[in-house]
Amino acid sequence: MNKAQGAMSYDELRSAIAQRHRALSGRLQQIAEFVLDHPTDVALGTVAEVAQRSGVPPSAIVRFAHALGFGGFTEMQQVFRSRLVAGVAPSYKARLARMKSEEKSVLGRQPAAVLSRFVAEAQSSLVALSQSxxxxxxxxxxxxxxxxxxxxxxxxxxxxxxxxxxxxxxxxxxxxxxxxxxxxxxxxxxxxxxxxxxxxxxxxxxxxxxxxxxxxxxxxxxxxxxxxxxxxxxxxxxxxxxxxxxxxxxxxxxxxxxxxxxxxxxxxxxxxxxxxx
Amino acid sequence: MNKAQGAMSYDELRSAIAQRHRALSGRLQQIAEFVLDHPTDVALGTVAEVAQRSGVPPSAIVRFAHALGFGGFTEMQQVFRSRLVAGVAPSYKARLARMKSEEKSVLGRQPAAVLSRFVAEAQSSLVALSQSxxxxxxxxxxxxxxxxxxxxxxxxxxxxxxxxxxxxxxxxxxxxxxxxxxxxxxxxxxxxxxxxxxxxxxxxxxxxxxxxxxxxxxxxxxxxxxxxxxxxxxxxxxxxxxxxxxxxxxxxxxxxxxxxxxxxxxxxxxxxxxxxx
DNA sequence: GTGCGATTAGAATATTCATTCCATTTGTTA
DNA sequence: TAACAAATGGAATGAATATTCTAATCGCAC
The missing domain is CATH 3.40.50.10490 (Glucose-6-phosphate isomerase like protein; domain 1)
Structure with missing residues (x-):
């Protein structure tokens, strides 16, 4: 088995799954792909639900969690839930951080500012398209x-x-x-x-x-x-x-x-x- | 009992609770205040956990859900969970809803509707891009x-x-x-x-x-x-x-x-x- | 103080759930 | 082809959960 994964952030888990993906067996690879694509389902669903949606038996889900070093599905689920909690909380802190980084990038760092400019331009071009x-x-x-x-x-x-x-x-x-x-x-x-x-x-x-x-x-x-x-x-x-x-x-x-x-x-x-x- | 609450958004639930707050009994008022202050706990916790944190017996939590017109705690919890998923994936949810409602209708099959669907999807993909x-x-x-x-x-x-x-x-x-x-x-x-x-x-x-x-x-x-x-x-x-x-x-x-x-x-x-x- | 309805708490229950176990299948090596 | 190991699926199990039920308590009018 693998090393114990005590506390783990969602991003860490993601890359951990990506790393071990090739070493996993076929069924477990299938599950890996599903959980990376549907993190919300994993966060809120039961073992049976996740199993059904990913097309595997429930026991395979538990084996997957074990393969990642968790004690069980519930333990792994906590990590996926932390992502949801983080997503809803950061109205103050992260928005400020984002603003700061964007401001910085406009002034100094070029590429990020360029991307947001293109995104903005693309947005307006889409609006114009649907109108014209x-x-x-x-x-x-x-x-x-x-x-x-x-x-x-x-x-x-x-x-x-x-x-x-x-x-x-x-x-x-x-x-x-x-x-x-x-x-x-x-x-x-x-x-x-x-x-x-x-x-x-x-x-x-x-x-x-x-x-x-x-x-x-x-x-x-x-x-x-x-x-x-x-x-x-x-x-x-x-x-x-x-x-x-x-x-x-x-x-x-x-x-x-x-x-x-x-x-x-x-x-x-x-x-x-x-x-x- | 109150009218049945089929599907309800989190914001609607919030104002519903605020409205009925005065009409509720003592214990239920206490619970109302807790759930408005700790929506995340309600979304992810069990009845026992929510009961302990809010300092009431578990049965009171269920009674509270009933008082709001839900069939039980689980049903009410869905509304609190929808808030979490909305926070982390605003575009995805809207896209799914739109797809589902338009996919089968005759309207959705007309070229103009198809175009607006793609435009909407492109918009959300741009938002996701700049975020990721x-x-x-x-x-x-x-x-x-x-x-x-x-x-x-x-x-x-x-x-x-x-x-x-x-x-x-x-x-x-x-x-x-x-x-x-x-x-x-x-x-x-x-x-x-x-x-x-x-x-x-x-x-x-x-x-x-x-x-x-x-x-x-x-x-x-x-x-x-x-x-x-x-x-x-x-x-x-x-x-x-x-x-x-x-x-x-x-x-x-x-x-x-x-x-x-x-x-x-x-x-x-x-x-x-x-x-x- | 007494009686009555509403409210409550906690135990009882039935359900759902995660987990484990084992027989079967699959893939691999000899 | 045979034998072995790994992996898999599904049923069995025991724990945890939401819900219901009932006796006790509270508030209140008379």
């Missing part, structure tokens, strides 16, 4: 995708992550996707098979990637139904699109987090899947 | 990146958009980046040149992409300084990493918006650039 996107546009977009045989995705340069993500989700949902990435040469050839039976989702923000601006009109001219996601009605992927999602106030390329377009394409994909049933 | 990431970790991470000659990026499968985005931003900032994409065959060969002078940023969420789990230990074993972004301390890219960013409550692959990790890598990159001046 209308239900009718979304309905039209999902209708186009639903009818499409193949879905072509065009998003190069800084927009490439969005296109990749959309491709990933759509494929997970069983859709046929052609990702126009220009790999190995001509992006034109990749899109050559697109017809009016298919659909195109184009994503582009300033500065608009040249290949995007070049390819988009060709596909539109061939009658491929098109959904555009961009930051301005003057962008090269607006004219000819059936639906245009305009995401305003996109920061310059190096500073954009792509949070809003990522959310939007996700909603399109899942909305498509739910509407199909 | 500490300044020290960010400082260490940027220090590692600052010293690196080449920055290797490992993020496959669903995490690929994050890796791509980080590669894009870092390159814009003039950093030397090697994106491990496994294109054209062996991902091992792509990473073969990595040394202790370089750095690795690994990104992986459940289900952990097999190649990631395979390649990561190799690079760590070769002494490449590593920053991991993952969703659990038990993920295969934790052991051996210099810095681990744990992003909790990541939804299942098809439903994740990658909002939090996108923000995080952005902050890392820009923070690195600012600190370099």
């Amino acid at each position: 996107v209308h239900a009718r546009e979304l309905d039209t977009a999902t209708a186009i995708l639903a009818k499409a045989r193949d879905i072509y995705l065009l998003g190069l340069g800084g927009s490439f992550p969005v296109a990749i993500h959309l491709a990933y989700v759509l494929r997970k949902l069983g859709r046929r996707v052609v990702l126009l990435d220009g790999l190995g040469g001509s992006i034109h050839e990749q899109s050559h098979a697109a017809t009016t039976e298919d659909a195109l989702v184009a994503i582009s923000f300033r500065n608009y990637y040249p290949d995007t601006a070049r390819l988009f009109p060709e596909l539109v001219a061939r009658g491929v139904p098109t959904i555009s996601i961009t930051d301005s009605l003057l962008s090269p992927i607006v004219e000819g699109a059936r639906v245009v999602f305009e995401i305003q106030d996109m920061p310059e390329p190096a500073l954009r987090t792509l949070v809003a377009p990522m959310c939007l394409v996700q909603a399109m994909a899942i909305g498509l899947d739910l509407a199909a049933d | 990431v500490h300044a020290r970790e960010l400082d260490t991470a940027t220090a590692i990146l600052a010293k690196a000659r080449d920055i290797y990026l490992l993020g496959l499968g669903g995490s690929f958009p994050v890796a791509i985005h980080l590669a894009y931003v870092l390159r814009k900032l003039g950093r030397r980046v090697v994106l491990l994409d496994g294109l054209g065959g062996s991902i091992h060969e792509q990473s073969h040149a990595a040394t202790t002078e370089d750095a690795l940023v690994a990104i992986s969420f459940r289900n952990y992409y097999p190649d990631t789990a395979r390649l990561f230990p190799e690079l760590v074993a070769r002494g490449v300084p590593t920053i991991s972004i993952t969703d659990s301390l038990l993920s295969p890219i934790v052991e051996g990493a210099r810095v681990v960013f744990e992003i909790q409550d990541m939804p299942e692959p098809a439903l994740r918006t990658l909002v939090a990790p996108m923000c995080l890598v952005q902050a890392m990159a820009i923070g690195l650039d600012l600190a370099a001046d």
Whole structure:
């Protein structure tokens, strides 16, 4: 058995579990994963409840506690409960500490301040997104995708992550996707098979990637139904699109987090899947 | 007896107790004062414990719960426990409730509702991000990146958009980046040149992409300084990493918006650039 | 002071709970 | 394939728990 674990903080327990995880047996590993993911359930539940939710017999829970050096489940549970107590108490002390550290970071330490700035910016971009996107546009977009045989995705340069993500989700949902990435040469050839039976989702923000601006009109001219996601009605992927999602106030390329377009394409994909049933 | 109290929030219970306080008998008043002053004790204690600490017999505690319309102490205790879980996970609770109420309704299946659900979820994930990431970790991470000659990026499968985005931003900032994409065959060969002078940023969420789990230990074993972004301390890219960013409550692959990790890598990159001046 | 209803305390009870034990299964080595 | 050790699941057990019940007490009007 392991050394005795008298008093232990929740964070210490977490890392202790992470460390020993590999040395544990299969069932015990399963429990380890569950308790790290559902600490609140462990804190407030009974052995039987935790066992049921994690899909193991109750005795395994107790064995898990023993393996970590506790005398039993109850003893381990105390550590998880301390986390709850700590979470509700710190209205005064921790908030002050947080304020102090944030203030400090704004003045001196850069990275933390940068993160909070990006988080704040992302928050407001999400608010703007939900305000600017209308239900009718979304309905039209999902209708186009639903009818499409193949879905072509065009998003190069800084927009490439969005296109990749959309491709990933759509494929997970069983859709046929052609990702126009220009790999190995001509992006034109990749899109050559697109017809009016298919659909195109184009994503582009300033500065608009040249290949995007070049390819988009060709596909539109061939009658491929098109959904555009961009930051301005003057962008090269607006004219000819059936639906245009305009995401305003996109920061310059190096500073954009792509949070809003990522959310939007996700909603399109899942909305498509739910509407199909 | 009083009206039945089905589901009740902690705040509602508080004011209910305050209102009836005068109408209660002596002992029950005494208990009312205790539970308002020591809600945590009530949430986590047994009847016997609460009775002892408040200086009354156990049966009085049960009578108190009855007087408030609960079926018993256990029922009342649930309300006090809800306060604890609300304190530690404000976003999680709201998300679950929202999901459950909207999932099955016809409204929830319409694209617009789907979008607002993702927006809400993204919002809460950003809050969780800024709470879970500490300044020290960010400082260490940027220090590692600052010293690196080449920055290797490992993020496959669903995490690929994050890796791509980080590669894009870092390159814009003039950093030397090697994106491990496994294109054209062996991902091992792509990473073969990595040394202790370089750095690795690994990104992986459940289900952990097999190649990631395979390649990561190799690079760590070769002494490449590593920053991991993952969703659990038990993920295969934790052991051996210099810095681990744990992003909790990541939804299942098809439903994740990658909002939090996108923000995080952005902050890392820009923070690195600012600190370099 | 007396009688009556409300309130209380503590013992009794029935339930729930954590824990232990053992037969069975699983995985490993020879 | 056989034999062994480790691990597992489920039933058995005894402790702890919430709740109920009843006799005693208290407050109060008459």
